[in-house]
Amino acid sequence: MKEDQLLTRRRVLIAGAAVLGAAGAAGTARLLTAESAAKPVRSASPVSGAGAQPHRALKPSAHRLQPMTGYGPPRNRPARTVVRHKPILRMTGRGSSMVLTFDDGPDPRYTPDILATLRAYDVRAMFFVCGGMAVDNKDLLSEMADDGHIVGNHTWTHPLLTQLSRSEIRYEMERTCELIDDAYGEPPLWFRAPYGAWNRATFQIGAKLGMEPLAWTVDSLDWLTPPPGTATIVERVEDGAAPGVVILSHDAGGDRSRTVAALRDYLPHLLDSGYHITVPRRQFF
Template identity: 35%
Template structure:
């Protein structure tokens, strides 16, 4: 009986110290946040095992599972913080900016880059830090071919559900990865799912970031096929448009329709006299901090 009491007492003390240690590591607004490393990530989903072995996933969930219509939320933030949040360029110039989120992806980013090169068009890629680290050669290709690069966090969390410490870690960790590959820290930042709150916008402004939204959504993440994707864009595009597309996503998504749609989108807009520019060119800000 005495031995049993000693065991219970030892277990209680161990649990108490474990709780105290955990609390200590989560103080200061999450500044000590340390998500699992790429090497520790375990992918157990069924699918292309070779792809899953080196493709960091979206911790916030698939775009199709998380994205909800928020028709005015980013417009409110843009109105409140006009020097930080940008949703489009000048309506006086026939310029448009193609943007691609959630890469680099070994399956779809090269397809997109090939089409852009074919049409001699420059675009802007918002990269996930963990994927840029895993696919350095594709990241380098994006940069070397003259496309602009923005920060799309390291693990793609749903930021409004996190604290400011998480945003700080995601931002700076991705900056370091991109800096190591391209030689600069990106000024442009796009939040996963386009979701932000006031406190986060203020922090990003203090960190000398420009928050980039969009005013044309291709809805390519719904995987509806190239014709529907191109129609979504061409039916809504105008002078100064920032067009949202994806060259990566959840492991189960087939985004080949994105690259296929670009031929029609680019050809039609060029015929209408539109000039394709990067986001830094569209809004007149530097690509680097």
């Protein structure tokens, strides 16, 4: 009698487990079907002339757990910056996009007028600032942030980096990074060497600090002494205009009144010619 009861009890347990397993499988099937319906999975297209390729790995689902705060790279920074052997000279992308850059500032005599002109045409630009200039003009960096401009690192004292030691180069860059982070709201993602003088240490230290090296394609020559006339600056910018071009100008380091006047002249002409004045974006992970 006891043996029959045990057998009967075992059959009940086995049957119950089977029912639960079937229900769980059905629930799982419903979840997978719902997710698949919302986000259909596509296979990779086969290469021309070859057979079908294996499916590409799916990207992590947005529903999966994310790392807790303090783990993994910050969301607003690239996970890793590649050490380059030469600076970026122009931007890639579709359409007639150009980048305007201004070095050596901010200078309260000229930078506000440049910001006002850019704001009037709803245009974004890049400002490669020197820490020694920015330390007393943090409000201008905040204004750049509010207007959507990109602020890059142009060292603290604008030295010739190729004549400095690694520790001196790092000090120039790191100190400026900290100031930009404080005044602009986030550390810089771009760096430009003063005088366009790059070396291996410059690329390595810049990458270590999370910055990409950006040079230029067209030099407005507004840095010459004496500076060229407004018409000459306008002519150099408009003649050099082309998709992907990076224009070099200055908002400090001397008399930049001609640079301010030239911007008011060539900016509407570039826009009327179909150019999209924009800023580069880093790829985030």
